[in-house]
Structure formats: structure tokens, C-alpha cells
Amino acid sequence: MVSQSQSQSQASVPGHVCIIMDGNGRWAKKRLMPRSYGHRKGVETTRRAVDFFARAGVAHLTLFAFSSENWNRPAEEVSSLMELFMQSLRQYTAELHEQQIRIRFIGERSLFSEDLQRQIQQAESETGANRNMVLNIAANYGGQWDLVNASRRLAQQVRDGAIDPADIDQRLFAAHLSLGDSPDPDLFIRTGGEQRVSNFLLWQLAYTEFYFCETLWPDFSEADMAAALAEYNRRQRRYGKTGEQIEVAG
């Protein structure tokens, strides 16, 4: 869903921010430490980012914690990341709940251990009614997986006779994606110097503003987060229109 009325002529807070938290491994390597140490430091930045964007008034924050492709990393790193997710959920769910933050996971969770799946389920149901901010954690997520999944669900409905192929339009398709009930991201942030989407929210990024920075995720400070918001405010969002049309509409 794209809110086409949004123009950036005055300071505004993005309704939905998504982040690729990149650079933990390099941060650790620079300190001659194992990559898992970088991920642990990364969790601390993640916690600060959740606070920062909630305080800024962002309604949806989507974080790429583990991509479908990350299974290809050394087994030791994968298992230390899984352990870290468990620990982080145990450590932070209660305080996020107190802050009225709703936790939600997107991605194929059936490959996670039963313990982790249970913990995810528990965090989601405990915080499900919270209204301050929705925190989406993309774990074993891939944008292509999401698109295939949506297509499969729609194909099934066609086969069942519930819908006609002609009923499938952009709105219906989008509604079948993992974030089908959320607005599309207004701002995409990627730390760590790479400038690519890495199979994140492929459909939903159609009109998103991109912000790339060199800072490695563990070093990404509140000042850096504020700089990303300030840069977002300098952008003019046109959604295919001309600059003049946007200025006239105010």
C-alpha cells in the first residue's frame, strides 16, 4: 500500500522504516574478534534503534535479521545467530511489551528449532495487542520467497474457485505478502557500505527512499539514525508525478 498523498515538502516522520543491519562481521574482524562478537554488539545497536525510531514516532520498523541465504554461512555462525535470537527474545520481550511495541516475525519459521519457534510465538502473542509501534523481524526471510508464497496462495484460491484470475490486481497481490496489512516502507536504510537490496522486501520497496551509509551496524549511533531521518526529509517523493505537480498539491 502506498500513501500517495505524502509529500516531503515539510518535515515528516516516515511511517515505516526498514533496515538492513550490515557490517557486524567486519566490525568484529577489525577488532580481531569472532563474527559472533560483532552480532552480539549488533543486537545492542538494534535495541537502541528500536527505542530511537519508536521515540521518533515511526509506526512500523522492519529489520532484516536473517535472510534465507544466510543459512549458507558457516554452521558455527548460523548456530550462534540462532542462539542470539533466543537470548534477545528472552531478554527484551518484556521491556518491548512495556513500551507497547508489537513484535512480529516474517519469514519461513519452520526451519527454526522448536524452541525458537515457541519463543517467537510467545513474543508475538504476548505483544500482539500493542499499538505504539510494530516491530517486524525478518528472519529466514527473502523477498522472492514472499512473492512466490503470495502467488501460491492466490493460485490455490483460484483453484478452489474462491477468486477469478481477473480479480488479481496489485492491491490483492500485495495483501497476500507477509506485510500485507502494513504500509510500504517510506525509508530503507542499509549500513555497512554495500548498496544493494539483498532480496529484502522486493515488492514493497517500489517507491521507498534509499539511504546507504558506510557505518558498520554496531557503530550506527543515534546521531546516524537522526541523519538518516534528516536526509529522508530532504527527499521529494513524486510517485511518478513531476516535481511541479507535487509542489502545487503542497
Ligand code: FPP
Ligand atoms: C549482517 O552483518 C548482519 C546479520 C546477518 C545479522 C543481523 C543480526 C543482528 C544485528 C542481530 C539482530 C537481532 C535481533 C534479535 C533482531 P554481516 O554479518 O553480514 O556483516 P559483514 O557484512 O561485515 O560480514
